[in-house]
Amino acid sequence: MNRIERTFKELKSLNKKAFIPYIMAGDPSVERTKELVLVLEECGADIIELGVPFTDPLADGPTIQRAAERALKEGVTLKGVLALVKDLRTKTRVPLVLMTYYNPVFKYGEERFVKDAKDAGVEGVIIPDLPPDEAGELIKTAKKADLATIFLLAPTSTEDRIKKVATASRGFIYYVSMTGITGSQILLDGSIEKSINNIRRITDKPVAVGFGISTAEQARAISGISDGVIIGSAIVRKIQEAPEGLKDFILKLREAVR
């Protein structure tokens, strides 16, 4: 069993939910990212998502676009992020998931990527512009290496799509809270709960929700209806604009997810 799956299983037996913060690797620097991962773990993150910077992040809003620009300026690449993870593995066992666009992986070579990611200590990978329809080879290779392939579902997903994504996903399913990009406004009107219930009728894999969750109140509401809460843009913004308040912010979010 993959460590991500184990994490969700343990949380479930304790009747708890996963708190999954996201940060952009290399924003503002590789050294700072290493520190931040340890801070997130210390504050109780169950899983940490590391963004890999890409020139054309078409699923991301302005906050993460700018973070990617800063990280690219720092010279951070997929290769660099794998080295960063390898280094972190001497200090922490917290499950790390890469969130990357597909082209860096394609260019790196899928097989080589899976091998190197696993060797470095990456537990899972999320590729927002790679639907399972195009991921046949990656799913196979990753499965053999026990690297979790986490696919996304959205409010527009039909029953056929839910089945397809549920079958392809390992670790958890990433439910995108809205039709939109990261960092947009979330609407808590009951539709997310309805969609998650639809997904749960089809699969018993854990469902974590991301996109647009920026406050402790929202995190609390989402944790009540899902298996995990992913928070990205709000944390990335805090790191950039008010790093002195970061720890308190993370602790509040952590406390809200239960």
Added chain:
Amino acid sequence: MKKGYFGKYGGRFVPETLMPALMELEKAYLESKKDRDFQKELIHLQKTYIGRPTSLYFAKRLTEHLGGAKIYLKREDLAHTGAHKINNAIGQALLAKKIGKKRLIAETGAGQHGVATATGAALIGLDCDVYMGTDDMKRQALNVFRMRLLGARVIEVSIGSRTLKDAINEALRDWTTNVNTTHYVLGTVFGPHPFPSMVRDFQSVIGKEAKKQIMQAEKRLPDYLVACVGGGSNAMGLFHEFLGDNIKMIGVEAGGKGIDTGEHAARFAGGSVGVFQGCKTYLLQDDNGNVLGTHSVSAGLDYASIGPEHPFLRDLGKVQYTYATDDEALAAFELLSKTEGIIPALESAHAVAEAVKLAPKLSGDKLIIVNLSGRGDKDVQHVAAIKGISL
């Protein structure tokens, strides 16, 4: 061949949110091909609104000047709004209406596709927002104003390289957000399936007409077809009808300041296979899979990638690809203006530049058709600025 693929190129690499919309679009597009009422309306609009067929014109003085093969120009510059882009925009606007969308969005580089989409929206009665990079808004100011006159909102894209690829990113983000009400009128044979096939089909009217017209004029097929290639829709529109014939086809990319300088948009000369903005195709990228900046004097060719059917045809040996530099395109721009009284778009001037190189090497009984994909009014100010003339 896998659905949505041209050999190993193509596919559908988009966020999950868009997958159902692409499937819906594919279904509607396939139905529309067999839907007699839809085709009747499209043909009617092509004739009465776009002004098709556009003429195939024998460029006598240019031919004499170059002294070699006979050069014909397929006059897409005479289509309504001044470029081939309207063929696709009207087709997609009709399709959007058919699937019940209320709003069109588009990306634009040179502004021609933005103008064409704004025109389609006005014609059908839909809302329209067009994304355009800051740098392109400057060099194509005339088209920005035209779009606004047509009732569209032009949204400035100031992130990234501030050109066409960033406008596409923003349009895709908008579509992801508003997919329930909005249709994305992608302007070229690019992006996720079904766009590359659908846009090619809407543009294939160019080649169908040209084939009839050259048979009428010369009683035989041409020896060469030449077209510029940004995303590659005007080239695909001309070439597609002739793929079964034994004809040499040449796609001309933007050589910018020269391949060695790195400042160009010649994907075959300087790129490699990658996955970008929805499809697997050739891409200007670095070793880490990040997309490189591009340069071309023409905004419409200033793009890091190329429609996926192009590398497929290149691998098959059906189409050859070359490039023309900024300087060659600018010289062709002036030459065509002076010898024929036709001011070409800077994009199309790249195709003319190739004809300038090719024609003198061929005997007088050879025939070349150059796709004159657009007119150059939009570029006059930009060219004047390059020449240091203030208007």
